[in-house]
Amino acid sequence: MQHVTVKGLVLRETVFGEADKLIDLLTESGIRTVGVRSARKPGSKYAAVTQAFSYGEFCLRQTGERFWLDSAVSVHLFFGVRQRLDALALAAYFSELIRKTATDQPQPQLLRLFLYCLQRLEQDDRPLEQIKGTFELRLMTELGMMPNLVCCASCMQYQPRGPIMRVAKADFLCADCADPEEITPDEIPVTQSTLQALRHVVFSDIDRIFGFRLKGTSLRLFAAYCERYTLYRLGTGFRTLKFYHDLNQPQDTEHG
Numbered sequence: 001m002q003h004v005t006v007k008g009l010v011l012r013e014t015v016f017g018e019a020d021k022l023i024d025l026l027t028e029s030g031i032r033t034v035g036v037r038s039a040r041k042p043g044s045k046y047a048a049v050t051q052a053f054s055y056g057e058f059c060l061r062q063t064g065e066r067f068w069l070d071s072a073v074s075v076h077l078f079f080g081v082r083q084r085l086d087a088l089a090l091a092a093y094f095s096e097l098i099r100k101t102a103t104d105q106p107q108p109q110l111l112r113l114f115l116y117c118l119q120r121l122e123q124d125d126r127p128l129e130q131i132k133g134t135f136e137l138r139l140m141t142e143l144g145m146m147p148n149l150v151c152c153a154s155c156m157q158y159q160p161r162g163p164i165m166r167v168a169k170a171d172f173l174c175a176d177c178a179d180p181e182e183i184t185p186d187e188i189p190v191t192q193s194t195l196q197a198l199r200h201v202v203f204s205d206i207d208r209i210f211g212f213r214l215k216g217t218s219l220r221l222f223a224a225y226c227e228r229y230t231l232y233r234l235g236t237g238f239r240t241l242k243f244y245h246d247l248n249q250p251q252d253t254e255h256g
């Protein structure tokens, strides 16, 4: 039997046995699935720290292939995220993205990215669309699938007017190099502010990743590109993403 102490974020809880549960824990060393005995009994000592989106220090015991929880100390429960359905839906989407892309290799940046995004969701000081796009595009970057955002793929111009993002080619063209009469479904024309924001997400340190402001059309295009790019690269849809969009649909219609 081996004991190990890890810091981790609970990605998901699953019912297991009579009164137990399994938690998927995102640690700096990848995802660990951990059994928690009697977690679903009333008054369970570790009920709060083992719920989804709780960040804590977990003492685990390994028997064979399986990890079991010995004890846990909460670091931050992200209670504010759980109080808002739209924020919670977005966190659930982030969780599904991570579970489908993380490996068992050490990926400490993924844990940091998730924590910074949860912090912003809790503080509620950035639009949800900004937090969502930032998570998606930086996740792609950390997984080695970043787009080339340095300059126009044809004429190498760094600061072009009317950049046109190309999803499949993972680059962009300036308005002079693209054929404006023939915008294909793969291409998303964006604003210069959008391009600057995309560059910030890809190139900045993770602790400064929210150091930009976007609104209106630029924000909408930023979010549209990040989602399209992510879904294209991963080649799959996400149940939690559909739920998030369904949830925000009435509000979108109301505003216009």
Ligand SMILES: [Zn+2]
Binding pocket: 152, 153, 154, 155, 156, 157, 160, 173, 174, 175, 176, 177, 178
């Ligand atoms: Zn060009």
